[in-house]
Amino acid sequence: MIGSxxxxxxxxxxxxxxGPRKLP
Structure with a gap:
């Protein structure tokens, strides 16, 4: 099981x- x-x-x-890669 993967912990939270x-x-x-x-x-x-x-x-x-x-995140930064989706910036134009």
Whole structure:
């Protein structure tokens, strides 16, 4: 099972990785 802490870490990492790339 994946812990909620790991899920939060993945979501935050996704925001930093894919967030800036979606900017024009």
């Amino acid at each position: 802490t790991e899920v939060l870490a993945i979501l935050i990492a996704a925001l930093f990785l894919f």
